[in-house]
Amino acid sequence: MTLRLNIGCGRSPTPDWINYDNSLAVRLARVPVLARLLAWFGLIDPYGLEFVDFCRHHRIRSANAARRIPQAAGSVEAIYASHMLEHLDRREARSFLAECRRVLIPGGVLRVVLPDLRDAAFNYLRSGDADAFLRHLQFDLDRPRGAGRLRLLLSGGRGHRWMYDRDSLISLIEAAGFVDVQAMAEGQTLIRRPGKLDLHERGGDSLVVEARNP
Template sequence: MTSEVTASSNAPAPSTTGIRVNLGCGIVALPGWENYDKSPVMLLRRVPFLRSLLVKLKILTPGHIQTWPDNVQRRDLTKPLPQADGTVEAIYSSHMLEHIYLQEARELVKEAYRVMAPGGILRLALPDGELWARQLLEGQGGEHFNERINAYPVARPKGRRQITFMLGGSAHKWQPTRDLVKAMVEDAGFTNFRELAYQEGDLPQVTEVEVRPESMFFEAVRPAA
């Protein structure tokens, strides 16, 4: 199922360079992909004693310290990507862009365009801020709305809760909407911008890499030179 932002046109044939990149992969790190994340809890994966202690002290929950695959590289994605120009056939990112500042997200999408080969596919899965806004207008409550957009807590975290907040994942720094995402992707140079359904699209291995159905899903292509 597509929305009004769906564009249909003749996309170039997909690249066959073979390099696939997952930006903000979490623990979903497919073999053969270059998987990047910067979660603070990644630092604990080689210190099991400290990890267990933080759970025992109730600073972290077991959900915070899932086992991170060895093929995840810790990387600051506000910095340039390591791939050379035009070498990547596919880039996927799920629920990551909203955790960096909007301008940083725009720069990262431009970096994705730089490293993408002609015909390469960018796919973004993002929280649906428009859906939550509609629910707010339908009277589902302002506090519920703030919880859904992952804004900062109602009260300033203190003590152990402050450490949990720091290690447990950052708040959203902007809220994705269809117009913002479309402009971001097209300003970077991508074409054939489409909104698609969960696990449907042209991204290689999309049914394996995509695990969060509660999202908006977009694909775009780097055009042929």
């Protein structure tokens, strides 16, 4: 039986798929007492504590997919990664795509959704608001202070590491060895059995690219 994976699912797991995330909340979901202790010391805010409970309730699994996707080679029919790739640096992104190729069956589909740098740049040129542009890019620009430093050590940086437009994303995925790499219109997919996958998730401000494993 082949599998379908939602990697970096955050608060949007897909029913009937296997959902992975690399958040500290997923690991803390296994030990809720520790999560509440960290919250008591102010190292996790109420929103983060609620996410721990969310991960436990939805049975989200922990994985650092830039290192290894915990599935056997050639066992996965489709992989979906929404607003996840931009949180990886270039080396991590290449490693993640290599892992996707390893676990996907021949002809398996990778679907990547992320913010469109081209749209962000056009919006900046229209508005001329540099501060809003940089906030929209969501890079880790501010150095945490005080307890924020410890929170960063516990959770890791959540900002963006790289941004892509259509051409640069297609080039990256092609360089990883995928074929039939193409931008997709919102709501469309090459995935044969998408099930309850939300094909409109983050629509309107996102770039969608799909590809096949050769």
